[in-house]
Amino acid sequence: MTSLDLQTESAAQSDYAAVGGAPAITAVVNRFYELVLGDDLLAKHFEGTEMARLKRHQVALVSQVMGGPVEYEGRELRAAHANLGITAEEFGAVAGHLITALTEAGVPSEIIDRTVGAVAATQPDIVEVAAAQD
Numbered sequence: 604m605t606s607l608d609l610q611t612e613s614a615a616q617s618d619y620a621a622v623g624g625a626p627a628i629t630a631v632v633n634r635f636y637e638l639v640l641g642d643d644l645l646a647k648h649f650e651g652t653e654m655a656r657l658k659r660h661q662v663a664l665v666s667q668v669m670g671g672p673v674e675y676e677g678r679e680l681r682a683a684h685a686n687l688g689i690t691a692e693e694f695g696a697v698a699g700h701l702i703t704a705l706t707e708a709g710v711p712s713e714i715i716d717r718t719v720g721a722v723a724a725t726q727p728d729i730v731e732v733a734a735a736q737d
């Protein structure tokens with residue numbers, strides 16, 4: 604197979620398939636929450652959250668964003684994050700942990716860019732506290 608064949612093949616498959624499907628995305632999401640819960644800025648938001656359910660929803664959401672045959676059926680993101688008082692800084696920290704988890708898993712940077720771009724677009728639904736104006 605020539606390198607051109609390889610390119611054509613990879614362009615034709617979804618990011619979901621390219622990174623290794625459900626097992627790979629589940630591993631990334633597990634690592635992502637390890638990083639989030641280990642971050643003092645963020646951990647307080649997850650006290651009392653049922654993490655198994657949250658991870659299931661997050662796997663479905665990331666899988667869908669990556670073009671996988673999985674449909675996210677959790678709550679609307681705006682409703683799920685209402686009244687949590689999430690700041691722009693916290694949102695940025697969470698996005699950073701997602702980038703770290705994807706990078707550690709060896710996901711190619713262009714797929715990381717697409718995935719994080721889609722996740723970043725959810726910011727208006729999730730952030731309730733604008734960045735400090737100083």
Ligand code: HEM
Binds near residue numbers: 660689693
């Ligand atoms: C970066 C973009 C984010 C995405 C794509 C995202 C996605 C999700 C999803 C899919 C759920 C599950 C909704 C459901 O249970 O139906 C959820 C719940 C939750 N998220 Fe996020 N989230 C993001 C950012 C954040 C941030 C920045 C925080 C706080 C630091 C946060 C805190 C939470 C909490 C505490 C819950 C559980 C709410 C509950 O069950 O009561 N999320 N999120």
